[in-house]
Amino acid sequence: MEMTQTHINPTDTRDTRLSLLVRQIRFEGNGINSYELVHPQGEPLPPFTAGAHIDIHLPNGMTRQYSLCNAPCERHRYVIAVLRDEKGRGGSKALHDMLKVQDIASVGAPRNNFGLAPGARKVILLAGGIGVTPVKSMAHALEAQGIPFELHYCARNRDCVAFGEQFDAHWEHGSVQFHFDHGKPGEGLDIAALLKDPGDDTHLFYCGPAGFMQACADASRHWPAGAVHFEHFKAPEPAADACAPATAGAFLLRIASTGAEIEVPPERSIAEALEQAGVRVETSCQAGLCGTCRIRYLEGSVDHRDYILGADEQEQWLTACVSRATSPMLVLDL
Numbered sequence: 049m050e051m052t053q054t055h056i057n058p059t060d061t062r063d064t065r066l067s068l069l070v071r072q073i074r075f076e077g078n079g080i081n082s083y084e085l086v087h088p089q090g091e092p093l094p095p096f097t098a099g100a101h102i103d104i105h106l107p108n109g110m111t112r113q114y115s116l117c118n119a120p121c122e123r124h125r126y127v128i129a130v131l132r133d134e135k136g137r138g139g140s141k142a143l144h145d146m147l148k149v150q151d152i153a154s155v156g157a158p159r160n161n162f163g164l165a166p167g168a169r170k171v172i173l174l175a176g177g178i179g180v181t182p183v184k185s186m187a188h189a190l191e192a193q194g195i196p197f198e199l200h201y202c203a204r205n206r207d208c209v210a211f212g213e214q215f216d217a218h219w220e221h222g223s224v225q226f227h228f229d230h231g232k233p234g235e236g237l238d239i240a241a242l243l244k245d246p247g248d249d250t251h252l253f254y255c256g257p258a259g260f261m262q263a264c265a266d267a268s269r270h271w272p273a274g275a276v277h278f279e280h281f282k283a284p285e286p287a288a289d290a291c292a293p294a295t296a297g298a299f300l301l302r303i304a305s306t307g308a309e310i311e312v313p314p315e316r317s318i319a320e321a322l323e324q325a326g327v328r329v330e331t332s333c334q335a336g337l338c339g340t341c342r343i344r345y346l347e348g349s350v351d352h353r354d355y356i357l358g359a360d361e362q363e364q365w366l367t368a369c370v371s372r373a374t375s376p377m378l379v380l381d382l
Contacts, residue, residue, distance in 0.1 A: 076210040096158035098189035103156030112139035115181040119188035131178040162279040169249035176256020197222035299373035319368035336370035348378035
């Protein structure tokens, strides 16, 4: 998985939250609202790159991540789109119910685990359902850079399409195609056929629900290394051996700055064990998807279990919400 990552010290929350005005809420499709967030005094917002997301800290204490879907050149606003998921963990329902126009929302600074790859001569963007949000921002960025792209937007039907008017607009350097399956996956886009022949210097980016992600992964296994990029918006089901005894038992943490040792029992995460010991680590997704709780480790070996860190990053970093030790002790750079 190829991704970029903004390095934020997980124990330092200074300057990482913004208080933004909810300027506009729009109905975009079945169960989908978009939210436009601006600075209350009209000042420019921190810049972001295509594929970035922000944390929304809700009044009930929940924190959820949402991809920015507007053009990265727009410094005056952030736009997110949220599908109300009646079967989810409650975050989308809470946001739909709680966040109103003229509210002040607590928002984390943009982070990017899903950045566009430099050097691509052509890009294929695949979106399943609400997974279109980071892909839409990528389309705007590619259009501005003059890089040819194809965007394939898969949805149940036209009523489930978000930002339809914007996607219907003229694109000088790219094309947007809709694929509707009407609830029958076999009637939608033939992803295997689309990805059969990878072009030279062509990069693939995809995001969507679990079945869609698996279909894209299966269809792109023969693509060149480094040409395929993806982001999960929900953690995949763990493998059958994910809780094998060798990686699920207790282990020790050592804090490098003090030498203090903390036991992590099987039923607690590293983040929970640190919190109980009085070492605050900011967390968000609790699923290894966002990078909020990333910590550098200095010694030990790690079973990472995250969906964001590249192989080079995993040599130095772990995600405290899901990572486990495969050695008796981990020394953390805290």
